[in-house]
Structures are given as C-alpha cells and as structure tokens.
Amino acid sequence: MRVSVIIPTHNEAQAIERVLADLPSDLTTDVIVVDSNSNDGTPEIAARMGARVVHEPRRGYGQACLTGLAAANSPDVVVFLDGDYSDRPSELPILLAPIIEGHADITLGSRLGSTGAMPWHQVFGNRLAARLIRFLYGVEISDLGPFRAARADVLRALALQETTYGWAVEMILKGALAGFRVVEVPVSYYPRIGKSKISGTLKGTVGAGWFILSLIVRYYFRHRNAGTPRPA
Numbered sequence: 001m002r003v004s005v006i007i008p009t010h011n012e013a014q015a016i017e018r019v020l021a022d023l024p025s026d027l028t029t030d031v032i033v034v035d036s037n038s039n040d041g042t043p044e045i046a047a048r049m050g051a052r053v054v055h056e057p058r059r060g061y062g063q064a065c066l067t068g069l070a071a072a073n074s075p076d077v078v079v080f081l082d083g084d085y086s087d088r089p090s091e092l093p094i095l096l097a098p099i100i101e102g103h104a105d106i107t108l109g110s111r112l113g114s115t116g117a118m119p120w121h122q123v124f125g126n127r128l129a130a131r132l133i134r135f136l137y138g139v140e141i142s143d144l145g146p147f148r149a150a151r152a153d154v155l156r157a158l159a160l161q162e163t164t165y166g167w168a169v170e171m172i173l174k175g176a177l178a179g180f181r182v183v184e185v186p187v188s189y190y191p192r193i194g195k196s197k198i199s200g201t202l203k204g205t206v207g208a209g210w211f212i213l214s215l216i217v218r219y220y221f222r223h224r225n226a227g228t229p230r231p232a
Contacts, residue, residue, distance in 0.1 A: 001100065004030040004075035004152075005092075006068030007051070008061055012083035013040040015193035019081070020049040022089040027096065030073045033083070034064040042083070062160070062167025069155060079149045080168075084192035087111070087147040091187050095149045104183035105154045106175050109147035111189035118189065125209035129169070129216060136220045137176040141184045144168055144212070154180055165208055166215045173219045 005028050009016060016033070023031060033046040034054045043053045056067040065080055072078060077099055081089060087109060098104035111118065112126070130141050146168060155171075158178065162170040175182050 001076045002029045002074065003027055003077045003079060003096065003149075004032060004068075004072040005079045005081060005089075006065060006072070007031070007033045007046075007081050007083045008036070008064035008068070009033055009038060009042050009046070009083040010036045010059075011038045011040045011042060012193075013038070013042045013045055015085040016042050016045050016083050017049060018085045018193075019083055019089055020046060020051055024090065024092050027092055028079075030075060032068045032071055034068040034071075036060075036064055058163070060163040060167075061165045062170075063163040065167055066160065066163065072152070075152045077149055078152050078155060080146060082146045082192075086190055086192040087145070088188050088190070091147075094185050094187060095147065098183045098185065099149060099151060103181070105180040106150040106171065106182045107148060108141060108143070108172070108182065108184045109145045109187035110141070110143040110184045111145045111147075111187060112143045113186045121206070125206075125212075129209070129212050132213065132216050133169075133172060133176075136216065137173060139172060139176045139182050141172070141182065143184070144172070145187070145189075147187055150175075162215075164211070166211055169212050169215055170219075173216065177219070177223050 031051045032054055033051045034056050035043040036056050036059055047053050054067060054071045056064050095107050095109055098107050126143050129144055133139050158174040160170050172182060
C-alpha cells in the first residue's frame with residue numbers, strides 16, 4: 001500500500017525535524033511538506049530530512065492540503081499531519097489500521113483523550129462542532145483533529161474545494177453525505193511547538209469556530225434541499 005503524507009507548514013523550523021524523524025519509514029512512500037512562505041528555514045530543514053518540499057504562496061490550510069494532494073505520487077492512502085509536533089507521527093499505524101483492515105474509508109485522530117494540551121476554548125469548540133455533526137449527519141465523532149487519513153480514491157470522489165481551515169470539516173461532511181465510512185481512533189496530543197496561528201488566541205478560536213459551525217449547517221441544508229438523504 002502506497003502512503004503519501006502531506007504536512008502543511010508555515011514557520012515550523014522548531015518542530016519539523018522532529019515530525020519528519022518520527023514518521024515510520026516502513027509505512028510511508030512519499031512525504032510532502034507544503035510550505036507557505038516560511039522565513040525561518042522550515043523548507044530547508046524539511047528537504048535536508050528527505051521530504052519533498054512544495055512551495056505554496058497562497059495562504060490557507062485547505063489550500064496547502066489541496067496542493068499536497070495534487071503533488072502526491074499515485075498513493076493508495078493519503079495522511080494529513082500538522083508540522084508542529086502536537087500529534088505524534090509515530091502513531092501513524094493507529095491511524096492507518098482501520099483503512100488497511102477494510103473497516104474505514106476515512107480515519108480521524110481524536111485528541112480529546114489527552115488532557116491539558118488544548119486550551120479550554122478549543123476543546124469546547126471541537127466538542128460542539130462534533131456534536132452538531134453527529135446530530136445532523138449521523139457520524140460518531142468527538143473531535144475535528146488534523147491528524148487523519150483517507151483512501152486516495154475517496155478523496156478524488158469528494159472533490160474537496162475549501163481553501164481555509166474549513167477544509168478539514170468539508171472532508172467529514174462530504175464523506176458522510178456520500179456514504180463513506182468515517183471512523184475515529186484515539187491519538188495522543190501534546191502542546192504544539194511554537195505559537196498557533198488560530199487556536200492560540202480566544203479571538204482566533206471563536207472566528208474559526210463560527211466559520212466551521214456555519215459550514216456544517218450550510219452543507220446540511222444545501223444537501224437536504226437537493227434531496228440528499230441523511231446517512232443512517
């Protein structure tokens with residue numbers, strides 16, 4: 001099974017070496033660091049560690065993920081991982097297992113079993129969004145974590161378009177509406193190295209939370225009006 005790992009970065013020089021060093025080399029065939037205008041040496045460190053660096057000047061988490069997808073070398077499974085070392089790349093086997101065993105099409109790493117690593121407002125926002133997704137879409141999840149994997153053919157079928165942090169939610173919503181199996185697995189989570197671009201402030205978290213919640217509701221009513229049935 002060919003596994004491509006996509007890591008969006010913006011000024012992650014303090015962490016990217018650890019992230020790349022901890023990736024299980026026997027499970028990954030392609031590691032792509034999509035860098036957005038870092039000025040701290042992040043792309044140079046990533047290249048030295050053996051990653052394939054793709055430069056993406058356009059800002060946006062979703063844009064970086066889409067650019068990485070376009071650059072991936074014919075994978076069977078694609079993994080998405082942040083470059084701040086908050087998730088542990090060594091837990092990649094946990095994330096891949098349900099897909100390899102044929103039980104899932106998309107796997108999501110739930111961070112909420114690890115206490116103290118996320119600020120309260122981020123925990124609250126994630127739980128609220130997850131509950132709304134469970135209620136409207138019937139997907140049993142507890143978190144919207146960035147450490148996730150999906151079959152490449154499923155990602156192609158979903159035709160993801162969001163270029164902001166809403167991209168991660170779009171994958172779940174479209175996956176559920178299309179009837180794909182979305183499975184959550186527990187992963188470890190630690191304080192990120194460096195300052196968060198979004199969740200590091202209450203204002204950033206509230207803004208991201210409002211955007212994500214409105215996206216969840218908007219997708220639901222759009223597809224209900226179009227006659228798309230709610231998944232069982």
